[in-house]
Ligand SMILES: Cc1ncc(C[n+]2csc(CCOP(=O)(O)OP(=O)(O)O)c2C)c(N)n1
């Protein structure tokens with residue numbers, strides 16, 4: 001036990017949990033939290049240029065590594081600015097520990113014109129969090145942080161919001177520090193796992209649908225092993241890219257099912273094993289709605305199992321732990337030959353992509369060829385980004401970070417900064433459109449200040465292009481609100497002090513290689529306004 005302020009107690013609790021980075025913006029209402037980490041070199045405070053950047057960085061950090069970062073924000077506008085990044089993380093099951101400052105406890109009872117006052121702030125945060133609480137004494141800080149971390153490790157990971165009133169930040173109490181939260185993730189009910197194994201053994205033409213819950217270093221090898229034992233081809237959601245290498249003989253890639261790519265599979269299959277996917281609406285429109293009647297579902301979140309459609313067997317548990325148990329329960333030690341002609345599927349898929357995805361396909365293939373297998377691509381909601389899960393070959397877990405269904409523009413740059421901090425030895429490439437890039441462009445200053453090796457691509461069509469194409473198709477080309485008048489991106493990048501160039505679409509791969517070789521932060525503008533209307537957004541109805 002030691003006497004300390006709330007600010008110091010937060011620093012001590014973060015250290016105990018192995019937190020390395022704190023993204024945020026300082027203000028009077030969280031200064032004691034910052035002061036708490038002042039002397040601690042192991043807690044790295046990253047000053048961002050808007051709180052949305054802080055939470056998007058924490059989201060990218062978590063998506064790239066599975067690790068938790070913290071954020072320090074002021075109450076009121078600091079919290080509401082942070083909510084967008086928390087909403088993204090909520091929709092993509094990414095953990096983060098957000099500490100909000102707050103006025104003193106005695107000032108919270110009624111509206112009093114206090115600075116940064118926001119009524120019902122906990123409920124405001126609650127809609128994008130898995131865990132929300134206000135701390136009323138420094139003595140409670142270690143237990144509260146530990147509880148938040150335990151929930152993020154052992155349940156479906158989601159943001160946590162911990163509110164710290166100013167008198168709790170500055171007040172002193174006897175604080176008992178606690179060890180890191182135990183990693184006791186649910187391993188699945190053995191009876192349910194045995195039933196799942198029996199169902200899978202009885203299927204003659206099973207396939208696997210893998211989502212973000214299977215996209216981790218621990219789950220990926222077990223997923224491949226189960227697929228091999230069953231002879232089951234593997235389709236992934238856009239969040240599960242990387243759960244199986246596209247070089248694996250059973251990998252069918254992303255399941256965006258336009259062009260009837262998956263018709264044959266869906267018509268012939270007699271059982272689907274869904275792992276770590278809520279079968280989001282895009283997956284459902286494309287393949288989920290035509291899943292076979294027999295479904296076995298593994299998910300850490302009991303609310304997800306059976307939510308979209310009825311399951312024959314549901315197993316609630318962490319994907320890697322359940323898959324490990326399933327390997328044993330299957331009781332097979334030999335691979336089963338695959339019932340589906342994967343080679344023919346791939347040839348057909350590529351032919352259809354050449355037909356429809358030109359000119360995006362060669363561009364994405366040149367990006368793939370320009371970087372090592374473990375490079376991380378971070379998409380925004382932009383034409384090239386939409387095509388990435390379908391066209392970009394992915395070889396390793398957590399290397400294709402596609403924005404969650406909350407769907408904010410401006411995701412990519414800050415999320416890429418977070419990914420680079422999490423994985424400093426891997427090349428990180430951010431992919432934005434001109435519209436989305438301007439939502440969080442100020443974080444170029446953060447990348448520059450951190451001296452990050454980072455490549456930020458901006459595909460510029462001087463438009464909210466996806467929406468313009470939607471207006472072409474649905475509203476008889478009556479364009480309104482979708483044309484953009486942009487700054488000179490190269491000059492803008494230079495003003496931030498980052499290396500800035502403009503290259504043609506055919507030269508993107510070369511430009512990425514050159515930028516990664518030279519190092520530093522790069523802004524690469526690519527004028528890119530391909531013709532064709534509907535085809536450019538692969539999932540839009
Ligand atoms: C916060 C937010 N506001 C509005 C939208 C709606 N929206 C989706 S895509 C898009 C256009 C994006 O334009 P740009 O980033 O230039 O990419 P492009 O489609 O031109 O490739 C818009 C406005 C959104 N997704 N998020």
Ligand SMILES: [Mg+2]
Nearest residue numbers: 433434463465
């Ligand atoms: Mg655009």
